[in-house]
Structures are given as structure tokens and as C-alpha cells.
Amino acid sequence: MEKPFFIKEKQNFTLYKANCIDFLGQLPENSVDMIFADPPYFLSSGSFTCQSGKMVSVKKAEWDLSNGTTENFNFHRTWIEACKKILKPNGTIWISGTYHSIYQCGFALQFHNFHILNDIAWFKPNASPNLSCRFFTASHETLIWARKDKNAKHTFHYEGMKNGRFPGDEFKKPNLQMRSVWSVNTPKPAEKKFGKHPTQKPLELLKRIILVSTNPGDTVLDPFTGSSTTGLMAYATGRKFIGIDIEEQYLDLSVKRFEALKKNTPNNENKSKQQTSNSINKNITRFEATRLLQETIGKDLRELAEENGIIVFKDGKLNKGWAGLTLEKALGIGNNSRQTSDGDSWELKLVPLVKKDEAWRVKETMAITMINPDDVLEKPFEESHLFQKMKKMIICGRERKDKEESSSRLLYVNSFDLVSSRNHWNQIKKDYELVRNTIKTEGFDSLTGRMGKFIQPRTKGSGHGSKTRAFYARVSFVEIILGIQET
Numbered sequence: 001m002e003k004p005f006f007i008k009e010k011q012n013f014t015l016y017k018a019n020c021i022d023f024l025g026q027l028p029e030n031s032v033d034m035i036f037a038d039p040p041y042f043l044s045s046g047s048f049t050c051q052s053g054k055m056v057s058v059k060k061a062e063w064d065l066s067n068g069t070t071e072n073f074n075f076h077r078t079w080i081e082a083c084k085k086i087l088k089p090n091g092t093i094w095i096s097g098t099y100h101s102i103y104q105c106g107f108a109l110q111f112h113n114f115h116i117l118n119d120i121a122w123f124k125p126n127a128s129p130n131l132s133c134r135f136f137t138a139s140h141e142t143l144i145w146a147r148k149d150k151n152a153k154h155t156f157h158y159e160g161m162k163n164g165r166f167p168g169d170e171f172k173k174p175n176l177q178m179r180s181v182w183s184v185n186t187p188k189p190a191e192k193k194f195g196k197h198p199t200q201k202p203l204e205l206l207k208r209i210i211l212v213s214t215n216p217g218d219t220v221l222d223p224f225t226g227s228s229t230t231g232l233m234a235y236a237t238g239r240k241f242i243g244i245d246i247e248e249q250y251l252d253l254s255v256k257r258f259e260a261l262k263k264n265t266p267n268n269e270n271k272s273k274q275q276t277s278n279s280i281n282k283n284i285t286r287f288e289a290t291r292l293l294q295e296t297i298g299k300d301l302r303e304l305a306e307e308n309g310i311i312v313f314k315d316g317k318l319n320k321g322w323a324g325l326t327l328e329k330a331l332g333i334g335n336n337s338r339q340t341s342d343g344d345s346w347e348l349k350l351v352p353l354v355k356k357d358e359a360w361r362v363k364e365t366m367a368i369t370m371i372n373p374d375d376v377l378e379k380p381f382e383e384s385h386l387f388q389k390m391k392k393m394i395i396c397g398r399e400r401k402d403k404e405e406s407s408s409r410l411l412y413v414n415s416f417d418l419v420s421s422r423n424h425w426n427q428i429k430k431d432y433e434l435v436r437n438t439i440k441t442e443g444f445d446s447l448t449g450r451m452g453k454f455i456q457p458r459t460k461g462s463g464h465g466s467k468t469r470a471f472y473a474r475v476s477f478v479e480i481i482l483g484i485q486e487t
Contacts, residue, residue: 015228025082037224040075041199042067080108090148092148093114095144118180125183155214161177162177163175184202187201202229232257308326308330318405347390351397371471395415447469
């Protein structure tokens with residue numbers, strides 16, 4: 001096995017100086033969850049382009065010189081074949097390119113029996129002009145997203161893309177499906193402070209790709225890592241990263257960028273002191289809260305608890321509400337403070353996750369609200385406390401490794417809107433009406449946890465002799481709204 005050029009084991013960030021075709025053969029088969037590749041475009045020539053307002057030669061490097069159509073295609077076919085061997089059956093690959101290369105890459109994917117999921121048009125609002133004035137201005141690149149095994153189930157965080165916040169993307173409308181045209185500016189000057197790579201991608205683009213198609217803890221690989229934008233976002237979102245490149249100068253640049261990011265990660269000492277001293281903000285919107293929580297994915301909630309003075313164990317006993325209180329403190333909201341200045345009322349829920357058969361699963365049902373029999377009998381579903389609690393939610397999932405809470409990473413953050421999920425609305429209404437009719441005809445004590453498809457009435461408190469009942473979301477339904485399981 002090749003010796004790493006740079007490795008940070010604790011942060012799961014590794015770089016190798018190697019030819020990716022030679023190196024990929026050294027990795028175990030079926031070991032990588034997602035690959036992002038930005039291969040050579042083979043467009044370097046004697047022509048000119050515009051860069052930062054100046055006319056410059058189109059020669060990025062020796063590796064970008066074309067060897068002719070046949071040899072170029074053989075290169076793409078070879079590295080894509082090597083990538084397929086190391087991808088897990090449900091793993092996916094993203095390939096970025098212009099018309100100089102992307103069609104060959106697409107054909108190579110089909111040649112190796114990948115299942116193409118989408119092609120994305122990455123629109124660049126601030127693209128450089130065309131100097132010749134004889135062609136359309138090139139203002140987009142194409143991204144191909146493909147799955148290794150046609151019959152496998154790939155990762156796709158639908159709710160996160162639908163309800164997430166994407167500032168600057170003029171095509172993404174709030175609470176509507178993410179389309180296949182993305183508006184993302186080219187890299188900001190701050191992203192090039194240590195130097196730049198000739199085909200550097202913006203952090204925002206890789207953030208979107210990684211969040212939608214991987215889970216925390218997954219392994220992400222970039223065979224043409226360059227200045228490691230992929231790796232920076234993998235680290236920032238709690239993924240493992242392997243980067244490969246043949247150019248030492250760009251690996252050095254990658255290391256500088258990584259060290260700077262690590263120093264400024266929200267968990268560092270200076271940042272934590274700043275967060276602790278911030279005044280409580282009770283007017284945070286759900287969009288802003290979702291964004292802040294998504295930036296916390298991959299972080300250990302125990303560290304956040306310590307920063308905010310929250311006790312996890314006291315006298316050997318677990319403080320059961322510590323994790324939820326930690327998220328509330330991190331957002332700067334008080335307990336049950338949900339009303340925002342723009343009238344946006346929302347509910348924050350956190351559920352524990354456990355690893356089963358290499359996949360994250362919800363550990364237990366999720367309590368929603370107590371059942372007041374008189375209130376249920378009086379109010380139809382649309383006026384009920386259950387409806388108000390579920391109307392707008394942020395659902396988070398955290399790691400529950402053991403009883404000692406030895407690790408508690410935040411793994412999932414999703415928004416859920418009952419009002420825009422008609423099928424869920426109809427079923428939950430049926431579950432509510434079942435409880436309502438049972439109280440009316442058989443009495444409150446006849447309610448049982450066997451009732452309801454999505455929402456069940458269960459005893460709340462110690463033992464089966466408890467007289468109180470609460471509405472709980474079943475595990476299977478929690479996994480759907482959390483984005484772990486399809487509807």
C-alpha cells in the first residue's frame with residue numbers, strides 16, 4: 001500500500017501522491033461510499049481565455065493536454081473501471097466536466113454498466129466572458145451522477161434538498177423539489193487565499209453533493225483531488241476522505257487549506273467561547289435553524305454539551321434530556337421557545353440512532369405530545385395539539401453508541417412539513433380519528449400501542465400501569481421523515 005502523503009487519522013483525512021489508476025487497485029473492493037471526480041478536460045491548447053479580466057493561455061498543465069480522441073476515451077474508461085471496483089454496490093460516483101470531456105465520461109460509465117441517475121447543469125452566474133465573440137459564453141459545467149449497481153438503493157436525502165437553505169441559488173425555491181439546474185458561483189477569493197488550482201470547484205457545490213448523496217461516517221474519495229475542495233467539505237460534514245493527486249504542489253495546497261479549516265472548525269476553543277457568550281436568540285427561523293444544525297452534522301454532541309455547561313451524567317445517572325437541551329442551547333433558543341419574529345412556529349425533535357447491518361436505524365419511537373382525552377374529543381385533527389406539533393418540524397438523529405454515551409455524533413437533520421405531505425397528513429388524520437373514536441366509544445383506558453400506522457397512543461411514564469397516554473411516532477415513520485427510509 002502506498003504511503004500517505006498526508007494523514008490526520010483522528011479527522012479521517014488522508015492524501016496520497018500517486019497516479020490514481022495505479023493507486024485505486026491497491027484499495028479494497030466495495031470499500032467506498034461515494035466518489036467525486038473532476039478528471040482532466042483535455043482542453044489545453046494554444047488558444048486564449050479570460051481569467052480575472054485578463055487574457056491568458058489555455059494551458060492548465062501537461063496532464064490536461066489532449067492525446068487524441070481515442071486515447072482520451074481509453075483514459076476515462078480505465079479510471080472509471082478502477083473506481084467501480086472500490087465502490088460499494090449502493091455507492092455512487094459524481095463526474096464533473098465540460099463538453100470537452102463529459103460525453104466521453106458518460107459513455108465510459110455506460111460502457112461499465114453504471115446506472116446514470118441524473119445529469120446536473122451547474123450554472124455559473126459569474127462565468128468569464130468569451131473573448132472571440134464567435135461562440136456562446138461558456139457559463140456551465142455538467143455533473144453526471146451514477147450508481148454502481150442498478151438494483152441497489154443509493155443514498156439520496158430528498159427532504160434535505162427540498163427544504164434546505166441554498167442562498168444564492170436563484171433556481172431553488174423554498175419547500176420545492178431540488179431541480180437539476182444549480183446556480184452556484186465559482187470559488188470565492190477566500191477559497192484561494194493559499195493559492196489556486198486551475199479547475200478548482202467551489203465549496204458550496206461540493207457541500208451540496210456530499211450532503212445529498214452520503215451519510216455521516218461514509219467514505220468519500222476524490223481520484224483527482226487537486227486542492228481538495230471535496231476533502232474539506234467531507235471533513236466539515238463528518239465524512240471520511242481519501243484524496244489522490246500526482247501534483248505535489250496541489251497536495252501541499254490541500255494541506256494548507258485543511259489545516260486552516262481545522263483551526264477554524266466550530267468546535268475549537270475560541271469559537272466555543274464566543275458561542276457561550278452569545279445572548280439567547282428566541283427569534284430564529286426554521287430555515288436558519290436547519291442550516292446551523294446541518295453545519296453541526298458529524299460533531300459530537302457531548303463536546304457541545306460541555307461547551308454549553310450541560311451535564312450528561314450526574315451521580316452516575318444519565319440526564320435523559322441532555323442531547324435535546326444541547327441542540328437548543330447551540331441554536332440559542334430556550335426550552336419550548338419556537339415562535340419566531342416572522343410567525344414561523346416549528347418543533348425540534350431529536351431521536352437516537354443505532355447501527356444495524358451497516359446502516360443507521362432509529363432506536364425507538366418518538367414522543368410527540370400528551371393525549372388529553374377531553375381535548376381530543378372536542379377538537380378535529382386540524383385543530384388538535386398533535387397537528388400543531390407536527391405541522392412544521394426539524395427532525396434530528398444522533399448516534400447512540402452505548403449506555404455510557406461514549407459517542408453521540410449528530411448524523412441527520414431534516415425538515416418535515418405535514419401540510420405539504422398530503423399522504424402523511426391523511427394517514428396521521430386516520431390514526432388520530434381512531435384514537436378519538438376509541439375514547440368516545442370504549443374509553444380512554446382502551447387506547448393501546450397496537451393502534452395507528454404512523455402515530456400510536458402509548459402509555460407514558462413508568463410501567464404498563466401508567467394511566468397517562470401520549471402520541472408517539474412509530475419507528476418506521478420516523479425513519480421516513482428523517483430521510484433514512486423511503487416512503
